[in-house]
Amino acid sequence: MPVVNMIQALNDALRIEMRRDPRVVLLGEDVGKLGGVFRVTLDLQKEFGGDRVIDTPLAEAGIIGSAIGMALYGLRPVPEIQFADFIFPAYDQIINELAKYRYRSGGEYSCPVTIRTPVGGGIRGGHYHSQSPEALFIHPTGLKVVIPSNPYDAKGMLLSAIRDEDPVLFMEPKRIYRAAKGEVPEGDYTVPLGKAAIVREGNDVTILSYGAMLHTAMEAADVIEKEDNTQAEVIDLRSLLPLDRETILESVKRTGRVVVVHEAPRNCGFGAELVALITEKVFLHLQAPPMRVTGFDTPFPYTLEHEYLPDVGRIRDAVKQVMNY
Amino acid sequence: MALELMQVISEKGLVNHKQEPSISDQDLLKLYRTMVLTRQFDDRMMKLQRQGRIGFYLQSLGEEAAHIGAAFALQPQDWIYPSYREPGAAFLRGFPLTKYVSQLIGNANDPIQGRQMPVHFSYREGNFTSVSSPVGTQIPQAVGTAWAAKLLKDPVVVLAFFGEGATSEGDFHVGLNFAGVFKTPAILFCRNNHYAISVPLERQTASESIAIKAKAYGITGVRVDGNDVLAVVKATREAAERGRKGDGATLIEAVTYRRGAHSSSDDPRMYRTDQEVENQTLLDPIARFRKYLEGKKLWNSQSDAELEEEVKSQIIAAVEAAEKFGNPPIESMFEDVFAELTPELKDQQEYLLDHRKRYPRTSEVK
Numbered sequence: 001m002p003v004v005n006m007i008q009a010l011n012d013a014l015r016i017e018m019r020r021d022p023r024v025v026l027l028g029e030d031v032g033k034l035g036g037v038f039r040v041t042l043d044l045q046k047e048f049g050g051d052r053v054i055d056t057p058l059a060e061a062g063i064i065g066s067a068i069g070m071a072l073y074g075l076r077p078v079p080e081i082q083f084a085d086f087i088f089p090a091y092d093q094i095i096n097e098l099a100k101y102r103y104r105s106g107g108e109y110s111c112p113v114t115i116r117t118p119v120g121g122g123i124r125g126g127h128y129h130s131q132s133p134e135a136l137f138i139h140p141t142g143l144k145v146v147i148p149s150n151p152y153d154a155k156g157m158l159l160s161a162i163r164d165e166d167p168v169l170f171m172e173p174k175r176i177y178r179a180a181k182g183e184v185p186e187g188d189y190t191v192p193l194g195k196a197a198i199v200r201e202g203n204d205v206t207i208l209s210y211g212a213m214l215h216t217a218m219e220a221a222d223v224i225e226k227e228d229n230t231q232a233e234v235i236d237l238r239s240l241l242p243l244d245r246e247t248i249l250e251s252v253k254r255t256g257r258v259v260v261v262h263e264a265p266r267n268c269g270f271g272a273e274l275v276a277l278i279t280e281k282v283f284l285h286l287q288a289p290p291m292r293v294t295g296f297d298t299p300f301p302y303t304l305e306h307e308y309l310p311d312v313g314r315i316r317d318a319v320k321q322v323m324n325y
Numbered sequence: 326m327a328l329e330l331m332q333v334i335s336e337k338g339l340v341n342h343k344q345e346p347s348i349s350d351q352d353l354l355k356l357y358r359t360m361v362l363t364r365q366f367d368d369r370m371m372k373l374q375r376q377g378r379i380g381f382y383l384q385s386l387g388e389e390a391a392h393i394g395a396a397f398a399l400q401p402q403d404w405i406y407p408s409y410r411e412p413g414a415a416f417l418r419g420f421p422l423t424k425y426v427s428q429l430i431g432n433a434n435d436p437i438q439g440r441q442m443p444v445h446f447s448y449r450e451g452n453f454t455s456v457s458s459p460v461g462t463q464i465p466q467a468v469g470t471a472w473a474a475k476l477l478k479d480p481v482v483v484l485a486f487f488g489e490g491a492t493s494e495g496d497f498h499v500g501l502n503f504a505g506v507f508k509t510p511a512i513l514f515c516r517n518n519h520y521a522i523s524v525p526l527e528r529q530t531a532s533e534s535i536a537i538k539a540k541a542y543g544i545t546g547v548r549v550d551g552n553d554v555l556a557v558v559k560a561t562r563e564a565a566e567r568g569r570k571g572d573g574a575t576l577i578e579a580v581t582y583r584r585g586a587h588s589s590s591d592d593p594r595m596y597r598t599d600q601e602v603e604n605q606t607l608l609d610p611i612a613r614f615r616k617y618l619e620g621k622k623l624w625n626s627q628s629d630a631e632l633e634e635e636v637k638s639q640i641i642a643a644v645e646a647a648e649k650f651g652n653p654p655i656e657s658m659f660e661d662v663f664a665e666l667t668p669e670l671k672d673q674q675e676y677l678l679d680h681r682k683r684y685p686r687t688s689e690v691k
Binding site: 025051052056057059061062064065066067068069070071072073074075077089092093096097100101102103104105106107108109110141142144164165166194241242243245 | 406435437440441464466468472477660
């Protein structure tokens with residue numbers, strides 16, 4: 001199997017689906033000739049033409065609004081928002097329109113739009129090129145929200161997302177776009193939305209993470225094993241809505257200890273939901289209060305971004321605390 | 326240069342035969358009938374709201390020519406994106422009155438199961454999309470649908486209704502800009518009724534007109550007398566033809582007046598005089614169209630009385646039929662959030678059903 005990075009895997013998924021399904025169109029800023037600022041749509045306009053890989057005016061609400069109109073008519077639009085930080089002009093279209101269309105029309109209409117958008121920091125992008133706003137799209141309901149952490153999942157989940165009957169916010173952790181490499185089958189395959197993956201087995205503590213932070217969590221798990229003789233089980237959530245509660249709860253029942261790691265701010269972050277879920281459902285299995293290792297409740301900083309982002313040391317420290325509680 | 330106001334029937338009822346659109350006698354009567362039905366329906370629903378039988382209503386009084394004329398000019402395969410003051414457009418396409426009254430009540434016969442407040446209906450069969458409260462969001466969506474039809478080479482045009490208040494929203498700019506750049510077969514139909522709740526036109530724009538704004542987007546702009554149904558039909562037909570021929574989008578400004586309150590919750594005396602409204606009543610679109618039909622010997626006072634009666638009993642029957650239904654079932658609240666219930670929603674649905682079994686409501690909540 002060829003070894004590719006996330007960008008190549010995503011590009012491959014888009015090409016496969018565009019060849020398979022003539023209803024699929026891509027639209028966004030710079031997605032055509034340039035192939036996207038991260039090159040995820042590279043060369044697709046060459047193969048499928050300007051009517052299916054569409055460079056749009058610079059207007060997020062227009063990109064999402066018109067994608068909704070296309071989807072209602074029967075197309076499968078895959079709009080790109082260049083950075084998740086720029087998604088907010090389209091927030092009304094996403095939250096009040098896209099995410100509610102099926103419900104408010106009593107199922108008369110559906111809106112199968114997959115919004116692709118790069119998220120996360122660690123690329124020296126400052127506040128406007130680094131945020132992780134996933135919680136803002138989970139809370140209002142009606143959207144599936146997923147974040148792959150490796151090329152295999154990226155390809156398989158993107159194919160699932162485009163084929164899904166519901167709108168999906170497909171978040172791409174940009175810090176590992178090129179850094180995360182792995183074997184990816186050449187043909188068509190899917191990874192279901194709503195299934196977490198146990199990426200490292202262990203019986204002492206459960207670490208829940210997703211996206212770029214999954215890699216930091218894995219590094220931490222190695223250090224913790226070597227240095228602290230603690231076996232961490234690491235779960236890659238992959239899909240935040242729908243959430244694979246079963247895998248999470250089964251693991252925590254076994255380990256009795258849990259640390260949640262994400263780079264989004266702590267206050268009302270997705271970690272809060274995970275911790276609440278765990279305490280509600282498996283309280284008596286817990287040996288220690290769950291801990292969160294997250295970004296801080298500040299705007300995303302530029303120079304000090306590596307202080308802001310959770311790192312191996314902070315994860316290790318949290319694990320120590322739950323182990324020694 | 327200022328855009329001329331397109332007119333076929335003048336305020337005094339004089340017909341400009343050069344501008345008269347070709348419409349069969351039967352269709353003229355259908356158009357008139359729908360306008361009368363809509364006015365009576367609106368009137369009846371405002372009364373039901375006052376009696377507490379429906380929770381809220383938005384009437385289209387005085388704007389019947391604008392929205393029904395526009396819908397009439399389209400083909401059945403064409404799509405309509407409503408704002409929230411165009412019930413006649415749906416009636417013209419066959420939206421059953423009983424379904425609509427059921428939606429206004431929010432009962433089990435409501436196609437959307439009481440999920441939205443009154444007037445926010447959806448009518449897929451009539452290529453009529455779902456009404457949403459946020460103003461102007463339908464404009465880029467309509468442009469997207471028109472764009473999709475163009476990509477698929479379908480002979481479909483898409484019309485979006487909105488008020489002049491919506492032209493202040495970013496989505497208006499965004500939608501018109503996309504419509505111009507991608508030359509989509511869209512008709513952006515502005516019912517300029519001069520009020521966005523209490524805020525008058527002068528507070529929405531300093532532009533000499535709404536229609537003139539089309540120029541900046543590279544699309545056609547047309548200004549039409551929105552109280553003259555034949556002028557509206559003509560302007561919309563021409564816009565549809567432009568769209569179908571590949572000549573792109575049109576912004577139509579139908580100049581009309583919102584004679585009623587914004588909604589059943591509004592009190593227009595706080596911001597305008599009765600005299601102002603009285604002056605507008607003289608421009609009534611239904612009276613003007615009736616004169617035209619009478620001039621063609623298609624109509625007389627007796628047929629009017631008969632139609633009034635017929636429409637009235639139709640509305641009464643629809644209300645009676647709709648009021649027989651109870652609330653939608655509790656489980657329906659959780660459906661259609663997604664194509665399938667997520668495990669969380671399934672849990673919450675089961676929880677509520679179980680809770681309600683253990684703690685029945687002591688009184689019926691309306």
